[in-house]
Amino acid sequence: MDFPCDLTLALVSIMSVTHISTAPATRFRDFADRLSAAGHFHMKLLWIPHQDWPSLDGQRERWLLDSWSDSEDELHVLTWQPAHGIGSPLSSLGWSTFQQGRVTVHSRPRIPNVVGRHLMGRFGKDNPRGLWINGQLFRFYARQLVRKLGIDVVIYGLGHKAVGLPPFDLPVARVFDCLDLITYQDVEAEYIANSDLALCTSRVLVDRLKRFGKEGVYIPNGVSMSRIACGQRDRTRAELGLQGKQVVSLIGLTSSPSLFFVDALALAARQVRNLVFLVVGGGDSLHPIVERCSQLGLPFVATGWVPNNQIGHYFAATDVGLYPGDSNAYFDAACPLKVLEYTAARRPVVATDLEELRRLAFPNVRLAPPNPERFASAIMTSLREPTEFADVSGFEWATLAQTVRQTLAKLVQERRR
Secondary structure: OOHHHHHHHHHHHHHHOOOOOOOHHHHOOOOHHHEOOOOOEOOEEEEEOOOOOHHHOOOHHHHHHHOOOOOOOEEEEEEOOOOOOOOOHHHHOOOEEEEEOOEEEEEOOOOOHHHHHHHOHHHOOOOOOOOHHHHHHHHHHHHHHHHHHOOOEEEEOOOHHHHOOOOOOOOOEEEEEEOOOOOOHHHHHHHHHOOOEEEEOOHHHHHHHHOOOOOEEEOOOOEOHHHHHOOOHHHHHHHOOOOOOEEEEEEOOOOOOOOHHHHHHHHHHOOOOOEEEEEEEOOOOHHHHHHHHHHHOOOEEEEEOOOHHHHHHHHHOOOEEEEOOOOOHHHHOOOOHHHHHHHHOOOOEEEEOOHHHHHHOOOOEEEEOOOHHHHHHHHHHHHHOOOOOOOOHHHEHHHHHHHHHHHHHHHHHHHHO
């Protein structure tokens, strides 16, 4: 394996080079070649996502890139590979470039945070900027790719804990994809102050940016109607042993750590015959949820992690879906992907009473305070009463990707003037 040499070269370059100049003539040297006969503008885009490459399957960045509307644009992603535990620490140190559909993926070495968390204390998981060296590395990688590829616009998500803040001194358009509320005020201020534009997943976030004197562009999370429509209800329920059951599901496991919703389901199960809790997803949240279900005697089926291309089956198997977040500023500002997907599957949803959900005002989403009694009542009502469903066709990923593309093209062209 030769990737340690690549990492060494990167580290040497960081120590010897503090800034890579990219003159306007260099940035736009290929601009004329990127115009079609009709005068259409084509871009070179570099996206720095908020997660490692494998984890982006089913995430916002992948959906937008895979749904990109202009076939002449060059799409690049600067990312990394996950570390597979302490026993395989070198898995995140690989250096590779490969093609994934239309996207060129530049996977670069990253020191796993697991090392920092267990061995270096203050550099651990909860540090708002992650390991210092990762920030240095990924700023170097970004500058290198911008110069080499003639990038027009760099987009970055909430990657500050994984790879630090992006290089804000790049002489190209800089766009912040504001996925969620940032709980670290200094980090939030740096992202906003140093970006030319911010894309916001919720109108709550758009309003928040106004406090910083910036206008955000509303680009909510989206949905693939065709992916959801492929779900097979009867087959999935048969495979999971759910025939004849009233199925309440939590898909994706975004939820309150208090587990009030499990307590609520246990209360509902006393009055609803054949109620079963379907828990779809993995990660750190799964064990506490399963343990609480067992303690309360709540019937449940836990699938563990499932591939994104199979997720439609679990929406189809559902009678009522849950979005049981905490009542706080973070959840208030979120645009819940799973609420959109439940709605696309024409399933009622019981969710915590949150600001962005109040603004969306979907008729099939019943809002309740995050306490067991009120949430249980909302679940039972949703199982019993028919409802209308919101039209979420405007949230199709292809539609959103087209809006993002038009927004970025306008920004890049304005910067050239």
